Amino acid sequence: MARTVFRLFTMSVAVLLLLGLGLQVAEGRRNRCFFNRTQESCVCYNLSEETAGSIIQCLPATTVEFWGGDLEKYAAFPIRDLDDSVIDTLGSLVIQKIIIGNVLVPEMLLARVLRFFSYTHVQELAFESCIFQGTGDWSDMDGQNLPILSLSFHNVTSAPLTGREQAFSSLSRWLETLEELAVTGSGVTSLPCAIGRLFRALRSLSLAHNSLGDGSLTPAFCQGAFPQLQQLSLHHNNLSSYHGVCEGLGLLLELQHLDLSHNELVAGPSSSCQWPPSLRHFNLSNTGLDEVPAPLPPRLEVLDMSHNHLHAVDISLSSMKKLFLNQNLLQAVPSIRNCPVLDTLHLDNNSIWELSRDEVKLLGRLQDVAVAGNPFSCSCSGAGGLQALAATGHLGQGWPGDYRCHSPAQYQGWQVARVPLSVLRCDLAAVVAPLCVALALLAVAGAVCLARSSVCRRA
Ligand SMILES: *[C@@H]1O[C@H](CO)[C@@H](O)[C@H](O)[C@H]1NC(C)=O
Ligand SMILES: *[C@@H]1O[C@H](CO)[C@@H](O)[C@H](O)[C@H]1NC(C)=O
Ligand SMILES: *[C@@H]1O[C@H](CO)[C@@H](O)[C@H](O)[C@H]1NC(C)=O
Ligand SMILES: *[C@@H]1O[C@H](CO)[C@@H](O)[C@H](O)[C@H]1NC(C)=O
Ligand SMILES: *[C@@H]1O[C@H](CO)[C@@H](O)[C@H](O)[C@H]1NC(C)=O
Numbered sequence: 001m002a003r004t005v006f007r008l009f010t011m012s013v014a015v016l017l018l019l020g021l022g023l024q025v026a027e028g029r030r031n032r033c034f035f036n037r038t039q040e041s042c043v044c045y046n047l048s049e050e051t052a053g054s055i056i057q058c059l060p061a062t063t064v065e066f067w068g069g070d071l072e073k074y075a076a077f078p079i080r081d082l083d084d085s086v087i088d089t090l091g092s093l094v095i096q097k098i099i100i101g102n103v104l105v106p107e108m109l110l111a112r113v114l115r116f117f118s119y120t121h122v123q124e125l126a127f128e129s130c131i132f133q134g135t136g137d138w139s140d141m142d143g144q145n146l147p148i149l150s151l152s153f154h155n156v157t158s159a160p161l162t163g164r165e166q167a168f169s170s171l172s173r174w175l176e177t178l179e180e181l182a183v184t185g186s187g188v189t190s191l192p193c194a195i196g197r198l199f200r201a202l203r204s205l206s207l208a209h210n211s212l213g214d215g216s217l218t219p220a221f222c223q224g225a226f227p228q229l230q231q232l233s234l235h236h237n238n239l240s241s242y243h244g245v246c247e248g249l250g251l252l253l254e255l256q257h258l259d260l261s262h263n264e265l266v267a268g269p270s271s272s273c274q275w276p277p278s279l280r281h282f283n284l285s286n287t288g289l290d291e292v293p294a295p296l297p298p299r300l301e302v303l304d305m306s307h308n309h310l311h312a313v314d315i316s317l318s319s320m321k322k323l324f325l326n327q328n329l330l331q332a333v334p335s336i337r338n339c340p341v342l343d344t345l346h347l348d349n350n351s352i353w354e355l356s357r358d359e360v361k362l363l364g365r366l367q368d369v370a371v372a373g374n375p376f377s378c379s380c381s382g383a384g385g386l387q388a389l390a391a392t393g394h395l396g397q398g399w400p401g402d403y404r405c406h407s408p409a410q411y412q413g414w415q416v417a418r419v420p421l422s423v424l425r426c427d428l429a430a431v432v433a434p435l436c437v438a439l440a441l442l443a444v445a446g447a448v449c450l451a452r453s454s455v456c457r458r459a
Contacts, residue, residue, distance in 0.1 A: 033058050043067065058095075065099040072104055072133065082116065090119035097124040104131050107158070111136030117146050124150040132158035138170040146174040152182035152206075165194035172198050182206040182233075190216045196225025206233035208259075213238045217248025231257040235283070239263040242293045246273040254278055261285040261304070267293035284308070285324070306346070315339065325350070326370065333359045342366060348398065349373040353406065355385040364392040372398030375406030376416055380426035383411075383419040390417065 033044040033054040042058035046068040058064050082090075110132070117125075125148050161168070168175075175198040188210035199205075205226060212220075212234065229252050239245055242265050249255065255276045265287040279297035283304045290309040302322040303315070310328040316338030325334065326348040333355060336342050343366055352374040355363065363369045369389065376382055383405070390399050400417035411419055 035061060039063070041065070060094065062094055063097040063099070064095055065101065066103065067101045068103065070104045071109055072106055074106075074109060076108075082119070087119050090116065091121075093120055095120065095122055097126070098122055099126045099128065100130060101128040102130070103127075104133060106133045107136035108134055109136075111138045112140060114146070115140055115144050117148060118144060121147055123147060124152075126152040127154070127156055129155045132156060135159050135164065135167070138167050141170045141174065143173050145177065148174070149178060150180040151178060152180075153184070153186060154182070155185045156183075157186065161195060162190065162192050165192055168195065168198065176200040178202055180204040182208075183210070185209040187211055189213070191220035193219050193222035193225055196220060196222065199226050199229075201228055202226050203228055204231040205229055207237070208233045209236040211238050214241050214244030214248060217245060221249055221252055223251055226252065228254055230254055230278075233259040234263070235259045235261040237263055240266060242267050242289075243271045243273050246271070246275055250274065250276065252276055257281040257283075259283040260287060262287070264288045265293075267291055270294040280319075326373075333363065336362060344368040346370045346396075347374070348402075351375060353377045354379070354382040355389065357381075357385065360385045360389050364389055364394065366394060368396060369394050370396040370398055372396070372402035374403075376403065377407050378405035378411040378414065378416060378419045379408070380421060383416050384421050384426065386416045387419075387421065 032046060033042055035042045035057045040061050041063040042061035043065045044055060044058065044067070105127070130153075178199060179201060181199065181202055181204070184206055185208075188207055189212065191207070217239075232249070232252065232255060234245075239260060240263070245260060245265075249258070250273065253276050256278055258279060258281070261283045262285075265284070267289055274295070275297035277298055280300060281302040282297060282300055284293075285304045286307040288308065289305065290311070292305065292310065292313055292315060296303070296315070296317065298317070299319045300317050301319055302324075303320065304324040305313075305328070306324045307327040310325065310330060312332075313325060313328075313330065313334035315323070315334065315336075318338070318340060320339040320342055322344035323334075323336075323339070323342060324344075324346045326346045328350050330347065330350040330352060332352060333347065336345065345363065345366055345368075348370050349372070352371065354377050355371070363371075371386075371389075376386065386403060389395060390403075395403075400415045403416040405411040405414045405416055405419060
């Protein structure tokens with residue numbers, strides 16, 4: 001019993017050390033941590049010396065969140081080296097992810113406690129709405145490795161990074177093993193070249209919801225920066241030139257996914273700039289483009305150009321598999337003959353009013369087609385084409401509710417699926433023609449008969 005209590009006690013001390021509190025745990029009077037067994041997660045609010053005891057319930061959690069609090073007063077707290085039993089305890093914790101939110105973090109404190117993570121199995125560390133105060137001395141981290149592979153900052157403020165490249169190079173041993181980094185919603189306008197060079201193994205980088213302009217890309221993605229980067233998210237920034245972005249990212253030779261959505265881009269005339277040939281997945285959704293910019297990455301497989309002002313699209317990329325063109329101004333289905341491996345085409349919310357017989361045939365071969373929200377003409381051929389396409393079973397979930405007739409007046413607002421295509425309405429010609437032939441034959445027969453009978457009578 002005493003042993004268990006002691007163990008729990010040291011565990012909680014250890015977890016607190018992670019947080020930088022490094023304090024004696026007092027008996028918790030009010031329960032401030034909440035453990036959710038089904039999610040294996042634990043959330044603690046306004047942790048302080050007085051309530052820290054309740055953190056004991058978080059020990060079985062794989063995710064622990066700490067919300068609220070001010071660590072300022074602990075900035076200069078003496079932090080001793082850990083003894084062996086605490087190190088053992090840290091090693092036995094199952095916590096894999098720590099989220100720290102709404103906390104004022106003195107960078108000095110962070111710099112001193114970060115190395116204790118080396119005794120844990122924490123792989124993800126996330127800071128949300130935190131203020132990093134002052135600058136820290138990171139030399140304790142020289143040559144130190146950490147198990148953390150994913151690091152994220154959202155809506156944080158800190159002293160500018162520029163000019164502190166040297167200080168952060170103390171973190172290089174760890175940073176060169178980091179795989180995922182996100183710094184989002186934090187007003188980032190630039191990233192010094194030397195910082196990118198530290199992240200030698202980084203595969204995924206998100207700088208979304210910041211204020212990066214075209215000019216900040218070339219220095220950030222300079223020679224040797226982020227050499228292994230495969231995924232880059234730059235959505236919701238201040239980028240404006242398609243070619244400027246292309247030029248700024250030309251050195252990322254491993255890049256596979258690029259998200260530029262929600263930037264106001266101008267395509268400009270085609271340029272000689274070449275995208276990294278490794279680029280497969282390109283998101284240009286919501287970028288204000290009124291034409292497909294050129295050049296596109298040569299081996300693209302997924303292109304999202306939804307929510308733009310495209311009037312016409314002509315893409316011939318033999319590797320293209322998925323094309324998203326919903327929410328544009330297209331009046332016709334784009335030519336897809338030169339995209340032999342295309343399996344997905346989304347054309348919802350455009351201005352397409354009819355699919356020709358050939359288009360229905362072509363679209364019917366795809367796995368996933370969506371054409372909802374277009375102003376369909378429900379003539380016999382219009383409604384017939386769509387109903388035939390629906391019969392292939394490849395129309396997405398919008399069918400039948402989101403496919404409605406715009407014309408003729410008699411069917412306006414109807415579901416296309418409910419427009420009758422009876423033989424009498426649509427194939428009148430088919431009924432009338434044989435009827436005419438029959439009548440004509442009858443007439444001929446009658447005439448023959450008449451002629452014969454007069455011949456007979458005469459004979
Ligand atoms: C645990 O989390 C699940 C999923 O979010 C939620 O439905 C459930 O109510 C939570 N349980 C407690 C005790 O809070
Ligand atoms: C961003 O963080 C600040 C504290 O630094 C907080 O006051 C603000 O509410 C946060 N904003 C959002 C949208 O979360
Ligand atoms: C966005 O870029 C333009 C120049 O392209 C600049 O004038 C403007 O200040 C920038 N906005 C922000 C929020 O950085
Ligand atoms: C592209 O980005 C938009 C908005 O940022 C997102 O909703 C969409 O799912 C992305 N497209 C693809 C194909 O990932
Ligand atoms: C089409 O527009 C409707 C109404 O504006 C919207 O609810 C729907 O999400 C849009 N669909 C697509 C795929 O953009």
